[in-house]
Amino acid sequence: MATTEAERSYYDCTKCPAYCCSIYERVQVTKRDIQRLAKHFGVDVATAQKRFTTTWQGEQILRRKADPIFGKACKFLNPETRQCTIYHARPLVCREFPARVRCAYYDLLQFERVQQGDETVVPLVQITFRNGDE
Numbered sequence: 709m710a711t712t713e714a715e716r717s718y719y720d721c722t723k724c725p726a727y728c729c730s731i732y733e734r735v736q737v738t739k740r741d742i743q744r745l746a747k748h749f750g751v752d753v754a755t756a757q758k759r760f761t762t763t764w765q766g767e768q769i770l771r772r773k774a775d776p777i778f779g780k781a782c783k784f785l786n787p788e789t790r791q792c793t794i795y796h797a798r799p800l801v802c803r804e805f806p807a808r809v810r811c812a813y814y815d816l817l818q819f820e821r822v823q824q825g826d827e828t829v830v831p832l833v834q835i836t837f838r839n840g841d842e
């Protein structure tokens with residue numbers, strides 16, 4: 709998520725408005741993630757948990773904030789640069805995303821930009837979570 713790592717060849721996070729940090733309402737964090745955040749900010753674990761996370765249906769998730777493009781985004785996304793402000797302390801789920809050589813959001817972004825002949829277009833995307841048995 710919002711990475712600048714060079715080894716990925718089919719998407720370029722530096723040209724993306726960070727869909728992955730914005731449209732997911734839940735970025736789940738583990739105890740280890742919270743410990744990493746605590747260390748990064750030089751606070752104790754309880755403080756980090758309270759300050760940076762909240763709960764959603766029993767899950768511990770990162771807090772969000774207002775975002776100029778998507779309405780809401782991760783608390784740690786820089787709203788101007790669209791980069792992660794805690795890159796080296798980001799949660800595991802962010803490190804693993806998108807877990808494949810292509811990013812579907814980047815493909816969508818490129819497709820729309822080519823279709824509309826405008827390199828600045830940002831298609832708005834919404835995710836609806838559904839239970840597997842629906």
Ligand code: SF4
Nearest residue numbers: 710721724728811813
């Ligand atoms: S949505 Fe894809 S291309 Fe955009 S920042 Fe996230 S991983 Fe990178």
Ligand code: SF4
Nearest residue numbers: 709729782785792802
């Ligand atoms: S912690 Fe960083 S990489 Fe993860 S969602 Fe937030 S801004 Fe994106």
